[in-house]
Amino acid sequence: MRLALFDVSHWHFPLYVPALERPGIEIVGVCDGEGIAGPAVARRFGCPLVPREDLLAASFDFALVFSRHVDMPAVAEALIERRRPFLIEKPCGLTSAAVRRLDRLARESHVFVTVPFILRVSDLPVRLTDGGALDPAGFQHLSFRFVPGPLSRYEASAPWMLRADQAGGGSAINVGVHFYDLVSVLTGSPVVSVGGRTQRFRADADVEELAVFTLATASGQIAGVTTGYLYPNTAGDQREFSFSVAHRDAYFQGYADRLAVKRPGRPEAERGTIDYETDRFYPAFLDEALRRLADGRPPIAGLPEAAHALAVVEAGYRSARRGGEVVAVETGP
Known part of the structure; x- marks a missing residue:
């Protein structure tokens, strides 16, 4: 399969390289609007x-x-006009309205578009549902903390991430979207309202470095998602990733690579490990996307899911501007 790579200075691009080096993949060309990684990628x-x-x-x-x-x-609209299938990193744009427009264009042109909500190919949906055995309506409360390293990690290759007019926002739009999507995946229900608070700590940035959102789903579940650019990461320890998930039939707790499951009526917790290294999920997602394209199947996640996650972000930002008042998620036409 012949692939084209657009704007490869993005910090996620290297995570896809294992999939791009598989047999049968040919890279036909590279562009790089930032002028940083392009030459090295083209040589590689x-x-x-x-x-x-x-x-x-x-x-x-x-x-x-x-x-x-x-x-x-x-870029997405140009590819859709040419009827070229593609993967586009989240958030796919600055507003949910822009992403919904792309979705309409892609559906009208029958173009395959996938968005890497990588947690969908991780162990989390499987382990937190007992392999699909738990009733989605049985989730009572979900709480996730995902706190990667500071904003300074973007300054060398993507200083635009510190600007709201270029990035759209901070941790909520950049990493929070994965968890707003995951809440809907687990509960089988869209997020319909958000109460949010955000904070900035660097005077030279106009994007939030902390976002604490309380989500409510259409079926009544409540979830809390905390994201931030706060973790003092090192090469082998890049983020905090923890969660507690209550279901009427089980209680899940996770931190680092540990998972504990407690069940009503059982005296001992089930203890084991789970893969928290999110960087490994990107090549797996691309592999799955290419399989689905070859088989004529729809993507595991695409523009509708991206538009909804971005609408959750927008509701959270509106709420934060109103001091945390709960506001509805606007889905648009």
Whole structure:
């Protein structure tokens, strides 16, 4: 399969490399609007580094899009116009309305578009549902903390992440969307309202470095999601990832690589491990996307899911501006 890579200075791009080096994959070209990683990536894959418009005009079977959040809709629309299937990193744009528009265009043109909500291919949905055996309506409360390293980690390759007009926001739009989506996956119910508070700590950034959102689903469950750019990470320890999930038939607690499950009427907890290294889920997601494209199946997650997650972010930001008042998630037409 012939692939085109758009804007490869994105910090997630290296995570896809194991999948891009598999047999049967050919990289036909690379573009890099940031002018940082492009030459090295082109050398690695033995392909040309070209301007974005030239890459759009090239012949390829599938594209990966890693552009600035503000630029994502334009790149996506150009690919849809050419009827080229693609993977586009979240959030796919600055507003849910822009992403819903892309979804309409993609459906009208019958274009396969997938968005890497990587937790869907992780162990979490399987382990937190007992392999699908637990009733989604039985979840009573869900709480997730995902706190990666500080904003400074973006300054070398993506300083635009410190600007709301380019990134759309901070930790909520960048990492929180994975968990707003996961809440809907586990409960089988969309998020319909949010109460949110956010904080900034750096005077030179206008995106939030802490977001604490309380979500309510259409079926009445309540979930709490905390994200932030606060963790003093090191090479082998890059984030805090922890959770507590209450279901009427089980209680799940996780931290680091540990998972404990307590069940009503049983004296001892079930203790084991779980894969928390989210970086490993990106090549797995791409592998699954290409299988689904080849088989004529829909993506595991796509623009509708991205639009909903971004609508949750927008509701959280509106709530934060109103001092934490609970506001409805606006889904639009």
